[in-house]
Amino acid sequence: MMQSQYNGAPGPGQVITQEFTEVLASTDLQAKLPGGILLKQGQGILKKGTIIGKITAAGADKDKAVAYSSAATNGSEVALCILDNDHDTTPSDIGASAWIAGIFDSSKLTGLDAAAKTALKLCYFV
Template identity: 65%
Template sequence: MIGSQYNGAPGPGQIHTQEFVEVLASTELQARIPGGVLLAKGNGVIKKGTVLGRVTATNKFVPYLSSASDGSQVAVCILDNDQDTTLTDMGASAWIAGIFTESKITGIDTAAKTALKLCYFV
């Protein structure tokens, strides 16, 4: 890089890219849980579009797992944005209704589709 390229000022710095993943197939019909959800720490980065279940003992949300027996085996909602839960519990926004692109949803199965009564998958 030539110093005069930016009139002696520092250049733009390191370039980072971020993938934007849209999981909604339509914005016509959608609803989020009022007040959001509390994601339990220790689950690493949970990606937008992940189906969430609620652990009964703590009322905290974790990625849905149909084989679990702690309450998280019941799908409750779909995460609205990536969240890093590695070190701490995180508040987050989550959909309870909407029209979603099924191939962009993580953890969706027949039982989750049945539990997410107000979510439609295309």
């Protein structure tokens, strides 16, 4: 590559691709959880479309959000919302926004089961 190609300015640099996943089946009737959620540290990268539960058991992690699991016994066995962006929880707790209502593509969601569908009363799944 010749420097004159860019009139002495740096070239385009490294090309990075990013996968965009749309979990909403429609932009109608969507609503987010007011104030957002606090994702608990140490869960790795939680992807957009992950079903989220909230820890309600007493302890240092009370009221923090984690990936929903119907097998949990700390409160996170109840689905609360659906994550609207990817978040890396590896280094620390992190604030996030999430949907509590909308029309969603079931095949694009992580952790969706019959109990989560029942708990997410304002969500429709196609």
